[in-house]
Amino acid sequence: MSGSVSPLAPKTFVDMPALxxxxxxxxxxxxxxxxxxxxxxxxxxxxxAVAGVFTRSKCPSAPVDxxxxxxxxxxxxxxxxxxxxxxxxxxxxxxxxxxxxxKSAAKAVGCAESEVFLASTGVIGEPLDAxxxxxxxxxxxxxxxxxxxxxxxxxxxxxxxxPKVATRSAEIGGVKVTIxxxxxxxxxxxxxxxxxxxxxxxxxxxxxxxxxxxLSAGVxxxxxxxxxxxxxxxxxxxxxxxxxxxxxxxxxRVTDASDAKLDAxxxxxxxxxxxxxxxxxxxxxxxxxxxAVTVEGAENDAAxxxxxxxxxxxxxxxxxxxxxxxxWGRVVMAVGxxxxxxxxxxxxxxxxxxxxxxxxxxxxTYSEAAxxxxxKAQDIPxxxxxxxxSGRATVFTCDLTKEYVEINGDxxx
Amino acid sequence: MSGSVSPLAPKTFVDMPALxxxxxxxxxxxxxxxxxxxxxxxxxxxxxAVAGVFTRSKCPSAPVDxxxxxxxxxxxxxxxxxxxxxxxxxxxxxxxxxxxxxKSAAKAVGCAESEVFLASTGVIGEPLDAxxxxxxxxxxxxxxxxxxxxxxxxxxxxxxxxPKVATRSAEIGGVKVTIxxxxxxxxxxxxxxxxxxxxxxxxxxxxxxxxxxxLSAGVxxxxxxxxxxxxxxxxxxxxxxxxxxxxxxxxxRVTDASDAKLDAxxxxxxxxxxxxxxxxxxxxxxxxxxxAVTVEGAENDAAxxxxxxxxxxxxxxxxxxxxxxxxWGRVVMAVGxxxxxxxxxxxxxxxxxxxxxxxxxxxxTYSEAAxxxxxKAQDIPxxxxxxxxSGRATVFTCDLTKEYVEINGDxxx
Numbered sequence: 001m002s003g004s005v006s007p008l009a010p011k012t013f014v015d016m017p018a019l020x021x022x023x024x025x026x027x028x029x030x031x032x033x034x035x036x037x038x039x040x041x042x043x044x045x046x047x048x049a050v051a052g053v054f055t056r057s058k059c060p061s062a063p064v065d066x067x068x069x070x071x072x073x074x075x076x077x078x079x080x081x082x083x084x085x086x087x088x089x090x091x092x093x094x095x096x097x098x099x100x101x102x103k104s105a106a107k108a109v110g111c112a113e114s115e116v117f118l119a120s121t122g123v124i125g126e127p128l129d130a131x132x133x134x135x136x137x138x139x140x141x142x143x144x145x146x147x148x149x150x151x152x153x154x155x156x157x158x159x160x161x162x163p164k165v166a167t168r169s170a171e172i173g174g175v176k177v178t179i180x181x182x183x184x185x186x187x188x189x190x191x192x193x194x195x196x197x198x199x200x201x202x203x204x205x206x207x208x209x210x211x212x213x214x215l216s217a218g219v220x221x222x223x224x225x226x227x228x229x230x231x232x233x234x235x236x237x238x239x240x241x242x243x244x245x246x247x248x249x250x251x252x253r254v255t256d257a258s259d260a261k262l263d264a265x266x267x268x269x270x271x272x273x274x275x276x277x278x279x280x281x282x283x284x285x286x287x288x289x290x291x292a293v294t295v296e297g298a299e300n301d302a303a304x305x306x307x308x309x310x311x312x313x314x315x316x317x318x319x320x321x322x323x324x325x326x327x328w329g330r331v332v333m334a335v336g337x338x339x340x341x342x343x344x345x346x347x348x349x350x351x352x353x354x355x356x357x358x359x360x361x362x363x364x365t366y367s368e369a370a371x372x373x374x375x376k377a378q379d380i381p382x383x384x385x386x387x388x389x390s391g392r393a394t395v396f397t398c399d400l401t402k403e404y405v406e407i408n409g410d411x412x413x
Numbered sequence: 414m415s416g417s418v419s420p421l422a423p424k425t426f427v428d429m430p431a432l433x434x435x436x437x438x439x440x441x442x443x444x445x446x447x448x449x450x451x452x453x454x455x456x457x458x459x460x461x462a463v464a465g466v467f468t469r470s471k472c473p474s475a476p477v478d479x480x481x482x483x484x485x486x487x488x489x490x491x492x493x494x495x496x497x498x499x500x501x502x503x504x505x506x507x508x509x510x511x512x513x514x515x516k517s518a519a520k521a522v523g524c525a526e527s528e529v530f531l532a533s534t535g536v537i538g539e540p541l542d543a544x545x546x547x548x549x550x551x552x553x554x555x556x557x558x559x560x561x562x563x564x565x566x567x568x569x570x571x572x573x574x575x576p577k578v579a580t581r582s583a584e585i586g587g588v589k590v591t592i593x594x595x596x597x598x599x600x601x602x603x604x605x606x607x608x609x610x611x612x613x614x615x616x617x618x619x620x621x622x623x624x625x626x627x628l629s630a631g632v633x634x635x636x637x638x639x640x641x642x643x644x645x646x647x648x649x650x651x652x653x654x655x656x657x658x659x660x661x662x663x664x665x666r667v668t669d670a671s672d673a674k675l676d677a678x679x680x681x682x683x684x685x686x687x688x689x690x691x692x693x694x695x696x697x698x699x700x701x702x703x704x705a706v707t708v709e710g711a712e713n714d715a716a717x718x719x720x721x722x723x724x725x726x727x728x729x730x731x732x733x734x735x736x737x738x739x740x741w742g743r744v745v746m747a748v749g750x751x752x753x754x755x756x757x758x759x760x761x762x763x764x765x766x767x768x769x770x771x772x773x774x775x776x777x778t779y780s781e782a783a784x785x786x787x788x789k790a791q792d793i794p795x796x797x798x799x800x801x802x803s804g805r806a807t808v809f810t811c812d813l814t815k816e817y818v819e820i821n822g823d824x825x826x
Contacts, residue, residue, distance in 0.1 A: 057749030059757045089745045091758055091773035124742035125775045229728040234749055315642045315728070315813075316821055323822030329537035332502045336470030336647055344472045345504055360504035362538045400728075401822075402815040408729055409736030409814075 021243025023144030032084030074208030286403030346387030434656025436557030445497030487621030699816030
């Protein structure tokens, strides 16, 4: 496999502003390799509100279990992220490793272990030697700086071909607040190198319950609407922290997610989550094209999303996209297999603006040339009208290429 | 793509015996190409009992709709199978084509249209010109012979690299009966060239309801337990016919599927269905290895099957098999994403006879060399013990190779 950057990578990277209340630094702890940056520490000098969403896997990693347990406290002082080892399927040793890491971080920062959050990415099934963190975290706790976002995004990359950063701002009650986020993932989701991790921080002052409500609502059409290969990691982690530093500018703490003062913030947050999620898809393993699958007219939104995911996860649809083949019959197939209500004679399908099928038949004005022209582009919109109701969803994916097979057939050996 | 035969093809083909009561012949009707065999006709000179199972797609082809409608009558006199056009997503024109084909067949054979069954495979969305069948079926109705099974299997091949045939015999009440079957499919299941079709005929005398019960029960662990790419065709069709010719030898008609006289027949039928289903997997597009995924100790059999399918459909598991990589972490991932009850700390995983993980951790005696040796073979058994109940299932799949991407990226163009 080549080390080249995805052709779908951003042409330029945004300048990431410093964000008050969080400092970050990286180090080489020697988790898997010597002299390779493999640990990122985020420190909140004042307690930050915290929210999180995690993998739905029934076999989650030890750090996912650990974060879920600490989330109830609602307060974060430190986050430790390592690469090289996912600490997944590591049993009792895995739990001991998270405890030891949290203990080291808590000592370094001067906080409770319940205020520490952890994420790990790398090979699974290998015991993680957490003693390697001890001295390193002491140094990182004091070394952190506020303007370290781009470096932090680079530090958590594994098979990613570019760092993923995004920033937005909004006003809450007339006070400007900032939201910064980073993500890693180059396959939504493999159990080893391509786990999806994302950390988003705002200087807004928002209570934990409200923050969780915002994040849980925001993840549906963003991180939970992207798929590279339908495979779900043991370690997927998305966390949102609010340092509350904007209180110094007079921002009044918001405790209720439905407070109208949060409207602009919600919009900015959702936009940032979408930005990061799409960056993950655009760095999908072997990806050459991005596909936006929109399903309209389904029985309800949930049905629309299941149909859209059926299309987006279909190997036959994804290989057709890779081959620039306007093979709309495979879209019909994927609608049919989704198991949701659909009537052949009401279906219509568009590639870009070209309607290829309508009323259960090929479009009478179908032009192979026009449809193929759409498939030559880097971004391919596929739209399906079910014609039964008003359910609607959009899911983002990439094509399935020989490079995907190569990357994933050769990775571990 | 090469035209070479799958490395998993049978080394030799079984001699298919003649089967009393059914005659077959093929012809070139010019459905898509000129001078290419594209239509197979089966004729039952006496009314045969009929049973069928079909795709679960919500967008089935016109022939699937047609067969379902005629199945209630329980009687078959003729079957017409064509390649070159799937008559799927063809709307009203599609229904008109099935009606015209049935009319031509009924006239040729001298039976009712409700005694005709149809199956089509090929490109979808193209109207099928059924007028091309008219004269051809008249000839085929008289030209058929009883010893035509291997030729019939070859005639329905599309992207298949070898014909799929199987035969078994059993006794019913002391009278020997024979079961012959053919299948096509080289991807469980694409909407165009790789649709799965299978036709099984016995000379036993079994009533339609009993025949349907046998087939519905038999399909679960056989044709419904194989997957190449998780994609479901609009046209999947498996039909079972009983000519009743064995009545001449004194076999008494069986009307109840639970009749003990059918025990040996049931075993033989299920064995034949499994044989044909595995031949389909072994001809999976781009396949180099076959994988048998067995899940034991799940909450129940249905949960075991869902977990086994999650493993068998995972692109990351299938690419690891292609790469001969004993990447058991991806099996853990696939167990976790299945959504069924599973406890990490109770899981155990075997590749062949090599236990690679136990009690939620890598096996203490894990040998990479031993696990890798298993992956070098052509047939890869993967076994997962969930440790929660007694649910059990086995699912068969193949690896995911660059050739799969090549075949399906280039097919239509």
